[in-house]
Amino acid sequence: MEQKNVGILLNASAHRGVPQGRTGWESLACYEEAADAYGLTPCYLKLSDIDSATGYSTAYIKGHQGYKRVVIPIPQVIHNRAIYPPGNTGTERLAARGVKVFNRRSRYGKDEIHRLLSLNSGLLRHLPGTEAGSEGLRRMMEQYPDLILKPRRGSIGKGIMRMRREDKKGWLLDYLHNGRMVTVNIDPSSLPYALLRRIDAGSYLIQERIPLAEAGGRPFDLRVTVQRRWGGEWAVTGLFAKLAPPGGFVSNIAQGGEAAQAAFALEQAFPARAAAHYRMSAASLGLAVAHCLEHSLPGLADIGLDIGLTRDGKLFFIECNGRDQRYGFYKAGLPEVWKDTYRRPMGYARYLLEGGSE
Structure with a gap:
């Protein structure tokens, strides 16, 4: 198998740490082991170093x-692992010149x-009630006794709040403040100005809290990793459970949650039989979501889905x-699945280099 280059596009901070191997939870060793299995040489890039x-x-x-x-020709296939602010068109420009960039965008608005x-009738029953704006908040307060307020573009659980009816x-x-849970009373007839300002700025969504x-x-909840593999098909690489801290409502590992094997949780x-059924059902839902989104999100190939039960x-x-x-699999005691989350994208990269279609 002919050795070929594959680009791994990183944010500047992670890219800066490559020579010392200090790239946080982006495992260079896993990229290199996975790439070698497919006859690939990983080339670690940052957007500002690419001259179209x-x-x-x-x-x-x-x-x-x-x-x-080193200086190299721009790799013909690039796996994007960087996050850019809205409006950045760097990966789109690369795609326009014929480079196959997969996971072209790595952050999507939750409302989007x-x-x-919601356009897929088969998925509607799996979507929580969702609104936006202060009027949407009031409608949700009339309809549901327990709400989650989440940033449209937030990540790792930052900024999430919970509103619940006391009587x-x-x-x-x-809400979390400096790692500590804070609870305040709210008069529904006179909601705090600071809260309404955030909601009306369009930066927050209001959703029913799933019990x-x-x-x-x-x-x-369950993290379901769904990736394209060699051959271009979607497949569930694995899933693990994210447990909220005692007394908490946010399960994100970065906010004090704990990763555990899905079967354990x-x-x-x-009961064991029902647990196995729900595990398979969550995987099936993950695949259905990926198949739905691929029609509207060009280059989609590697996503982690949170599924509540x-x-x-x-x-x-x-x-x-x-x-x-991906490190959640490692923390859950699933090191081989963690490595698989690197192998699948490298298999897909080889497929694209061999002429496969995105």
């Missing part, structure tokens, strides 16, 4: 004496994803992560 006019880029490539910065999925007159607002199944008294909440066995789509934080 000349067709060349500087990149870090590992050699016998460590990582060396919800809108796209017929009052509500409680829960999640619990493991040991801790609510959990599910069997804490349900209620105590009575109903599945809900919660969130789509365009840059899946």
Whole structure:
């Protein structure tokens, strides 16, 4: 098999750490092992080093004496693992000149994803009630006793708030402040100006809070990693559970949540047979979401989906992560699945280099 280059596009901060191997949870060793299995050489890029006019880029490539910065032709296939602010067109420009960039965008507005999925009649029953704006908040308060307020473009659980009805007159607002849960009383007839300003700025969505199944008294959801592989087909690489901290409502690992094997969490909440059924159902829902989104999001190939499961066995789509934080599999004690999350994209990259279509 002929050795070929594949680009791994990183944010500037991670790219800066490549020579020292300090790239956070982006495992260079996993990229290199996976790429080698498919006859690929990973070339670590950042957008500002790619010159579309000349067709060349500087990149870090590992050699016998460590990582060396070299000038190479722009790789014909690039896996995007960087996050750019809205309006950045760098990956689109690369695609326009014929480079196959997969996961072209790695961050999507939660409202955009919800809108796209709501167009699919088969997925509607898996979508939580969702509104925006202060009027939407008031409508949701009339309809549901428990709400989640989440940033449209937030990640790793930052900025998420919970509003819950205490009684017929009052509500409680829960939020994290400096790693500590804060709860304040809210008068529904006179909502705080600071809260309404955030909501009306369009930066927040309001959703019904799903009454999640619990493991040991801790609510959990499932992270389902869905990726394209060799041959171009979508496949579920794996799934794990994210448990909220005791007394918390946010399951994100970066906000104090804990990763656990999906079977462990599910069997804490349900009989073994039902747990196995729900695990397969969550995987099937993940595939259905990927197949739906691919029609509207060019280059989509590698996503992490949060799937919620209620105590009575109903599945809900919660969130789509365009840059899946793969380390959850490692923290859940699933190192081979963690490595698979690197192998699948490299298999897909080889498929594209062999002439496969996106």
